[in-house]
Amino acid sequence: MQNQQGILLESGTNELEIVEFSIGNNRFGINVIKVKEILNPLPVTEIPHPHQALEGIIEIRGDVVPVVDVAHALGFETSTHPEQDKFILAEFNQTKIVFHVHTVTQIHRISWESIEKPGKMYQGLETQITGVIKKDEDLLLLLDFEKLVADINPKTSVHSEQIQELGKRERSNKKILIAEDSGLLRGLLKETLNEAGYVHTTCFEDGKAAYDHLIQLADVGKEALEEYQLIITDIEMPRMDGHHFTKLVKEHENLKEMPVVIFSSLITQDLKHKGEKVGADAQISKPEIVNLIQTIDSHIN
Incomplete structure (x- = not known):
């Protein structure tokens, strides 16, 4: 956002700040690091044959x-007060995108430890939710x-399929x-690493589970630690984020x-310093899978 006061500057604290927004009566959050700006709705130019959302x-x-x-992407009703809607300009995966939401309320600073994994009780939304926060006797x-x-x-x-540009790969032990x-990404990552010859992978749902192991x-x-030669970690994960996980490993x-x-x-130029501070050996932006494979090659082959 243009006026991001109080944004976390430390690395590896296992905390984050989220922007709370709503769709109807439902409360949601987005990591403030992804948010560039909050805008009032602007005229939208339609394009031929778009995705419904x-x-x-x-x-x-x-x-x-x-x-x-x-709202459409989640299967919810459209806004009853469109004049109050907001546009969230976000940037991740090296791409800018606007999310049309109904309201934007406030910023919360919380610990990843307080974020629970989504359960099957969320009526089909569990595949679209990465975490659940209990807030003010409600769920965010x-x-x-x-x-x-x-x-x-x-x-x-x-x-x-992107691995094909690397040519024939040998099976690695x-x-x-x-x-x-x-x-979704665990499955895709495991499949892609297998295609690249790295057939021995073990996956965990968050940094805490991985670190405990x-x-x-x-x-x-x-x-016993020679069972693994390298760690790949995401950043945003319930219970323990990737920066804190990396920090604990390196300490x-x-x-x-x-x-x-x-x-x-x-992973952006503005945020790479966070990973560097906790001792990460490399940082690759999704979905640059070829770059990831080449980085793995350089570290363990």
Whole structure:
């Protein structure tokens, strides 16, 4: 946002700030790091044969940006007071996009530890939610914006076919640990690594589960940690985010030599310093899967 006061400047604190917005009576949140600006609705230019949730495009200071109707994407009713609607200009996966929501209320600073994993009780929304926050005797849901955008434009996600440009790959016996909260991306990442020859992968849904597993191995002895040669972690994850996970790994005597690659939609020139500060060995922006494979090659082959 243009006036982002009090935004977290520290790295590895396991905290985040979220912008709360609403769709009807439902409360949602988006990581403030993704938000560039909050706008009043602007005239939208329709485009031929769009996805049903894509309203069209608008121009913002020289950039042509797609507009996504979040209510439509989630299967909710349209706004009853469109004059009060808001546009959230966001940037992630190195792409700018506008999310059309009904209201924007406030910013909350919270710990990832207080964010619960979504359960099946959310009536079909669980695949579109990355976390649940109990707030003011109500629930605030963190949307999986990467999946929402990928549903509209599949090219923005990871694809195993991209590995073909690397040519013939040999099967590797090296083992990789993955921390990724999105079930969709866990599956795609595992499939893509397998296509690239890295067939021995173990996945965890968040940084805490991954770190607890590593600590169990470390308690057995340093030799047990040789089960893995590299860690891939997302940043945004319930219970423990990727920056805090990386920080803990790099501070642990028996873990610190293990390469950690942060693979996230939040990797930008402005935010790379956060990963550098916690000791990440490399940082790759989603969905640059070829770059990720080449980085893995350079660290463990």
